[in-house]
Amino acid sequence: MEKVMLGVSLYPEQEVLEEIDAYLKMASSYGFKKVFTSMFSVSGTKEEVIAYFKDFTKIVHKYGMVVSGDCNSELFHRLGATETDLSVFKEIGVDILRMDFSFNDERDATLINNKEGIKIEMSTSFIEIIEAAIKNGAKPENISTCHNFYPERYTAPSLEAINEINNYWKAKNIPVAIFISSLVKGSHGPWPVSDGLPTIEEHRDMPIEEQLKHCLALDNVDEIIIGNAYASEDEFKAIDQVMKQVYVDVPKNEAFGFLADFIPHGMIKRVPFKIQLEEGITELEKEILFNYPTHSDLGDCMNYMLRSRWTRMIYKGKEIPCRPCTKTHYTRGDVVIVNDNLAHYRGEIQIVLKDMKVDGQRNLLGRIDESEIFILEHIKAKDVFTFVE
Known part of the structure; x- marks a missing residue:
């Protein structure tokens, strides 16, 4: 690249x-x-x-x-x-x-x-x-x-x-x-x-x-x-x-077996979003948010959210207890993670694109800096993004 x-x-x-x-x-x-x-x-x-x-x-x-x-x-x-x-x-x-x-x-x-x-x-x-x-x-x-x-x-x-x-x-x-x-x-x-x-x-x-x-x-x-x-x-x-x-060089993760070829690796171009973290975010949630280097959406359902799905495979079996949220709806630019109440998808990182009702299945991790929310308009299928505190 x-x-x-x-x-x-x-x-x-x-x-x-x-x-x-x-x-x-x-x-x-x-x-x-x-x-x-x-x-x-x-x-x-x-x-x-x-x-x-x-x-x-x-x-x-x-x-x-x-x-x-x-x-x-x-x-x-x-x-x-x-x-x-x-x-x-x-x-x-x-x-x-x-x-x-x-x-x-x-x-x-x-x-x-x-x-x-x-x-x-x-x-x-x-x-x-x-x-x-x-x-x-x-x-x-x-x-x-x-x-x-x-x-x-x-x-x-x-x-x-x-x-x-x-x-x-x-x-x-x-x-x-x-x-x-x-x-x-x-x-x-x-x-x-x-x-x-x-x-x-x-x-x-x-x-x-x-x-x-x-x-x-x-x-x-x-x-x-x-x-x-x-x-x-x-x-x-x-x-x-x-x-x-x-621009980062990401090694191929052989732990995924045949799926490793489908996960972004090699020299990668990412969009780095500044994020303001929510009070009460756990260390595990921070690790999933910041340490996974190649968040991206596969492109089949970019409607209410961008979905970074590979994280739920990496952190499969980890507990992510539901945390209370004072909002009634998540709004565009909010970043959330699926919690224990939806265990099959637990660990999936999502960026909210449209208003979504807070139903206890996701924890609020933080919010993309207001000055950068407009960049979401240009994120396409398989574009790689990351988060910077």
């Missing part, structure tokens, strides 16, 4: 190389591999632009990262580049060109198949343009896509529209990059606007680790890039913690 690539953004006309070096040193230490930068916003002569970005890409490559340079037709003209000659970008050290434009004819295929070996990244919205380029002989393996970011509040498209286009490119096996946003006050993008740089409007004021979890739960993005600069080290630490919770 390939992990999602993490990236940061830099806007050189507003930053000095010493700051860039320090920032990329920190970002790379937390597993970030890509740098998005705007090339056409840097002023100067052709020689000055080339010299500047040579110094910039040296720093990026020093930390084992790749450079995606956002460019437009005016920059092509300034640097003397054409669809048949990208040598100036090769000289600069750019690994990927994010095209803020297209030729909208057979030249797009020529650009994508460039002899310099530079990958071409286009807007996710360029569906007809990319499809036409492929029909004209463009190699799909040379193409990736990237969403826009939206500095102006309330201008980002709907989540439904973003999800639809992500799924379209996933079906074509063409990578998709998306932007999330730092909440650091005064962080900047290419323009003097300080309302963040997300792709999804609902992310604009959300802690960065929750934005990340949401993008991972969508399961249709390949790269997640922080759109504004500079993110804080606390934000990098939060992202790093989530990534360590998401």
Whole structure:
């Protein structure tokens, strides 16, 4: 399983190389591999632009990262580049060109198949343009896509529209990059606007680790890039913690015999839910909740709940006495465990999706953090999830 690539953004006309070096040193230490930068916003002569970005890409490559340079037709003209000659970008050290434009004819295929070996990244919205380029002989393996970011509040498209286009490119096996946003006050993008740089409007004021979890739960993005600069080290630490919770290597449990093949194992991608525990939860209940590494629903009855069924086999024979609950109904986001009053299913962990009457057959373990309950909308059959206190 390939992990999602993490990236940061830099806007050189507003930053000095010493700051860039320090920032990329920190970002790379937390597993970030890509740098998005705007090339056409840097002023100067052709020689000055080339010299500047040579110094910039040296720093990026020093930390084992790749450079995606956002460019437009005016920059092509300034640097003397054409669809048949990208040598100036090769000289600069750019690994990927994010095209803020297209030729909208057979030249797009020529650009994508460039002899310099530079990958071409286009807007996710360029569906007809990319499809036409492929029909004209463009190699799909040379193409990736990237969403826009939206500095102006309330201008980002709907989540439904973003999800639809992500799924379209996933079906074509063409990578998709998306932007999330730092909440650091005064962080900047290419323009003097300080309302963040997300792709999804609902992310604009959300802690960065929750934005990340949401993008991972969508399961249709390949790269997640922080759109504004500079993110804080606390934000990098939060992202790093989530990534360590998401990607785990789980050994095959041979104790299950022939069923072992059906239980998630190997390198696993999980959705980690923060959970607020109920008072009175027992140590055994905590063990079942937190120690089992691959909770998932088989997908045949995802109506009132998500059911993690394997735990009832592992803990078969253990007693889970009924605990009283003050609620009349369990509500969406509650996490429960089947108790001794329904012994055949005892030990099964469930996440409530719809109101369920409290009938004494389940103990309340806790509740998913209110800020993360919306992620339940994106959990599909056999998706793996885990819990973090």
